[in-house]
Each structure stands twice: as structure tokens, then as C-alpha cells.
Amino acid sequence: MSASPVLLLRHQRPFVAFWFARVFTASGFQMLTVAIGWHLYQLTGNVLDLGLVGLVEFAPRVLFMLHTGHVADRYDRRRVAALCQTLQGLIALGLAVGSATDNVSRELIFLLAFLLGATRSFEMPATQALLPNLVPAALFPRAVAASASATQSATIVAPAIGGFLYAFGSLWVYGPTVALYAIACLLTLSLKVRPQVMQAGRASLDSLLAGVRFIRSRPDVLGAISLDLFAVLLGGATALLPVFAKDILFTGPMGLGLLRSAPAVGALLMSLWLARFPFERKVGRTMFTAVGVFGVATIAFGLSTSFWFSLAVLVVLGAADMISMVIRSAFVQLQTPDEMRGRVSAVNGLFIGASNQLGEFESGLTAHWFGTVPAVVLGGAGTLLVTGLWIKLFPTLARRDRLHQPPVA
Known part of the structure; x- marks a missing residue:
């Protein structure tokens, strides 16, 4: 089969619905993120509040981490993901009603941000663990890249649309987001996948912690996940984009939407390339080099x-x-x-959430202490430091040549 993502979509019919479901749910989230950030900054004018939103969204990942993976391994992953998408649509509906009645407050935004983080905490491991049941193992790296292209396509278009619509009022953003989540839910429920290996037995602390033990027993897996955690935790600057748009680059909500979309443009182009030409050799060196480039780009942006x-x-x-x-x-x-993908994905999701939502809090806090530009520059330098340190701590990961390995029983 051709490695082209277009042919992958054509020949793997269940993946088509999955791909479009990712487009719609990612579009909804990105539009919500732009609207919430700008709405909150308009209400308070406090840069620290932008970081607190990230912290509030991240908190459910810690509170429910062990349970989210267990749910994904014990129940139908399609239904779990669809339910989460429905709840996110209801959150967008709540913001739409609040905007229509002029009752959106700082406290309401924080409450709904917490609920949004909770639903995404359950959706992420279910969705990640669902993908391997849609395509053969040989095509999985290409499927990951093609799936990422769906998310990045939405991330390019949706923030720009969200920023444009926000110029007419917040209701114009929150309303269409409800429809996007509804479509994503219907597409997810329509998926036809290979039978899922369900976790046997009742929930227990031992079964809930199995994902943590699995990752700890695989140094290369631990190194790969933790590298993303600390690199993006320090180098992420997305929470400060409203400040850059308004006070440094002197643009408005439309400019903010373009800034939010720009990383996704590069990510989309790269995901299309990787779906056609996946990395087969020197994957460890390539991954560390990419993280280093991420750090340098962060400094340049700051x-x-x-x-x-x-x-x-x-x-x-x-x-x-x-x-x-x-x-x-x-x-x-x-x-x-x-049978363990849900729990391992939940732990991985915690690391990703920490690097993104907790990273937003770190960015807001350091910007509050040192200023916006120094916070971003210091974060990029921290990413470079982590990259060099992880090469020393996980030498087998840095020297890893091939990506494909048989799954460990």
C-alpha cells in the first residue's frame, strides 16, 4: 500500500471517520481555546490568569489519571470518546448561553475550563488506544502522522476562524463550536474497529497502576515520554500569545488567531511529509534534534x-x-x-497535559515574575538544557536506530 496519507484514508475506510472526527473535535477545542483566552484577558487584563487557566485545565489529568486509563481499557473506547465529545459540546453551549445573557465571569471561565480538562482527560487515552485497532501495525506510524495531520489541519484553520468570529462577539465562536462537537460525536460512534482486548477483572489499585509500572520498566519509553514533558513544559509559550498579540506585536484577535495557527502550519506540512516518508533509521537522534530545534525556535520567537x-x-x-x-x-x-494501551496512554496523556496545560501556568507565572519576553527566552534555553541532559540519562534512546519493535507481552 502506498504511504500517501490520501491512499491511507482511501484504503482504510474506518480511518476516514476517525480522521474527520479528529478534525471536528480538534477544531472545537482550538476555537474554544482562542475564545477563552481572549475573553479572559479582556475581562481581567491579568497575564497570570492566562497561566491559571492552563493549571485549571491540567488539574483533572492528575486527579483522574489512574481512572481514565482504566476506563479506556475496560469499556468501549468509541463510546467513551463520543461521550467526552458530547460533554465538551455542552461546555461550549454553556459559554454560548453565558455570552448571550452577558453572564460570563472569571469564575465561570475557570469552572468550565476545569470541566473541559476533565472531559479531555478521559477522551485522550480512549482515542489514542483506539487508533491501533483501526489500521494494521505495519501502517501504524503512517497512521499516526496522518491522524496528526487532521489535528494540525484543524489547528491551522480553527484558531484563525475563531479569532475572526470573535471580532463579531464571543457568541459567534461558542455557538459553532457546539455543532463541531456534535458532528465529532456522531462520527466516532460510527467507527467499525477490530475487537478490543478488554481488561479482565474488577478495578483495583494494582490494575490502575499497571500503566505506571509498565512505563517504569521500559527506560526508552520513559525517556521518550518524559522528554516531551520537560521540554515543552519549559519551552511552551502558547499561553502568552494574547500578550504578544496585544502588547508586543500590536495586533488584535485576528492576529492572535494567526499566531495560534502558525505552529500548526509547520506541523501539518511535516505530518504530511512523515505520512509519505516515515523515519525508519536513527529515530532517537532525529527525535532529540527536533526537540533542540524546538528550543531554538522558542528563543527566536521570544x-x-x-x-x-x-x-x-x-x-x-x-x-x-x-x-x-x-x-x-x-x-x-x-x-x-x-489490553494496556488505555492505561499507558493515560500516563502519556498526563505527561502531555503537564507539558501543555502546566506549561501554560509556568509561562504565565514566569512572565508575571520576570516579564513576558524573558520568560519565553528562559523557557527555550531550558528546553535545550533538558535535551542535552536526557541524551546523557537515556543513552539507548538517543542511539535508537529503528522505530519498529514487536509489542512486549
């Missing part, structure tokens, strides 16, 4: 005062992040047996 140069740097940043993500995701899923 120092930029040109809107167009900032967009270009964010494109490079997104492309580098996509290389690391595809290698890491395919590697972790292929090394995990099906």
Missing part, C-alpha cells in the same frame, strides 16, 4: 518584534514538535499490548 518573523518562527517550531510527537507516539503505542 526575541522577535516582527509579526511576520514571529509567524515564520512558529511554523518551524510546529514542524520540529511534529517530528518528535510522531516518533514518540508510534514508539510508545507499538511497544504496548492492546
Whole structure:
């Protein structure tokens, strides 16, 4: 079969519905993120609140981490993901009603951000563990890249649309988001997948912790997941984009939407390339190099005062992040047996959430302490430091040549 993502979609029919479901649910989330960030900054004008939103969204990942993976391994993953998409649509509906009645407050945004983080905590492991049941193992790395292209396509278009619509009022963003989640839910329920290996027995602390023990017993898996955690935790600057758009680059909500979309442009182009030409050799060195480029691009963005140069740097940043993500995701899923993929994905989701939502809090806090530009520059330097340290701590991962390995029983 051709490696082209178009042919992958054509010949793997269940993947078509999955791909479009990812487009719609990612579009809904991205539009919500842009609207919530701008809405909150308009209400309070406090940069620390932008970081607190990330912390509030991240908290459910910690509170429910052990349970989210267990749910994904014990119940139908399609139904779990569809239910989460429905709940996210209801959150968008709540914001739409609040905007229509002019009753959106700082406290309401934080409450709904917590609920949004909770639903995504359950959706992520269910969705990640579902993908290996849609395509053969030989095509899985390409499927990861093609799936990522769906998410990145939405991330390119949706923030720009969200920023454009917000110029007419927040209700114009929250309303269409409800429809996007409804479509994603219907597509997810329509998926036809291979039988899922269900976890046997009742829930227990031992079964809930099985994903943690599995990752600890595989140093390369632990190194790959933790590298993303600390690199993006320090180098992520997305929470501060409203500040850059308004106070440094002097653009409005439409400019903010373009800034949010720029990393996804690079990520989409790279995901299409990787779906056609997946990495087969020197995957460890490639992953570490990509994380290093991510750190350099972060520093360049922090120092930029040109809107167009900032967009270009964010494109490079997104492309580098996509290389690391595809290698890491395919590697972790292929090394995990099906009956444990939910729990391992839950732990992986915690690390991803920590790098994103907790990273937003870290960005907001350091910007509050040191200023916006120094916070971003220091974060990029921290990413480079982590990259070098992880090469020393996980030498077998850095020297890893091939991605494909038989799953460990």
C-alpha cells in the first residue's frame, strides 16, 4: 500500500471517520481555546490568569489519571470518546448561553475550563488506544502522522476562524463550536474497529497502576515520554500569545488567531511529509534534534518584534514538535499490548497535559515574575538544557536506530 496519507484514508475506510472526527473535535477545542483566552484577558487584563487557566485545565489529568486509563481499557473506547465529545459540546453551549445573557465571569471561565480538562482527560487515552485497532501495525506510524495531520489541519484553520468570529462577539465562536462537537460525536460512534482486548477483572489499585509500572520498566519509553514533558513544559509559550498579540506585536484577535495557527502550519506540512516518508533509521537522534530545534525556535520567537518573523518562527517550531510527537507516539503505542494501551496512554496523556496545560501556568507565572519576553527566552534555553541532559540519562534512546519493535507481552 502506498504511504500517501490520501491512499491511507482511501484504503482504510474506518480511518476516514476517525480522521474527520479528529478534525471536528480538534477544531472545537482550538476555537474554544482562542475564545477563552481572549475573553479572559479582556475581562481581567491579568497575564497570570492566562497561566491559571492552563493549571485549571491540567488539574483533572492528575486527579483522574489512574481512572481514565482504566476506563479506556475496560469499556468501549468509541463510546467513551463520543461521550467526552458530547460533554465538551455542552461546555461550549454553556459559554454560548453565558455570552448571550452577558453572564460570563472569571469564575465561570475557570469552572468550565476545569470541566473541559476533565472531559479531555478521559477522551485522550480512549482515542489514542483506539487508533491501533483501526489500521494494521505495519501502517501504524503512517497512521499516526496522518491522524496528526487532521489535528494540525484543524489547528491551522480553527484558531484563525475563531479569532475572526470573535471580532463579531464571543457568541459567534461558542455557538459553532457546539455543532463541531456534535458532528465529532456522531462520527466516532460510527467507527467499525477490530475487537478490543478488554481488561479482565474488577478495578483495583494494582490494575490502575499497571500503566505506571509498565512505563517504569521500559527506560526508552520513559525517556521518550518524559522528554516531551520537560521540554515543552519549559519551552511552551502558547499561553502568552494574547500578550504578544496585544502588547508586543500590536495586533488584535485576528492576529492572535494567526499566531495560534502558525505552529500548526509547520506541523501539518511535516505530518504530511512523515505520512509519505516515515523515519525508519536513527529515530532517537532525529527525535532529540527536533526537540533542540524546538528550543531554538522558542528563543527566536521570544526575541522577535516582527509579526511576520514571529509567524515564520512558529511554523518551524510546529514542524520540529511534529517530528518528535510522531516518533514518540508510534514508539510508545507499538511497544504496548492492546489490553494496556488505555492505561499507558493515560500516563502519556498526563505527561502531555503537564507539558501543555502546566506549561501554560509556568509561562504565565514566569512572565508575571520576570516579564513576558524573558520568560519565553528562559523557557527555550531550558528546553535545550533538558535535551542535552536526557541524551546523557537515556543513552539507548538517543542511539535508537529503528522505530519498529514487536509489542512486549
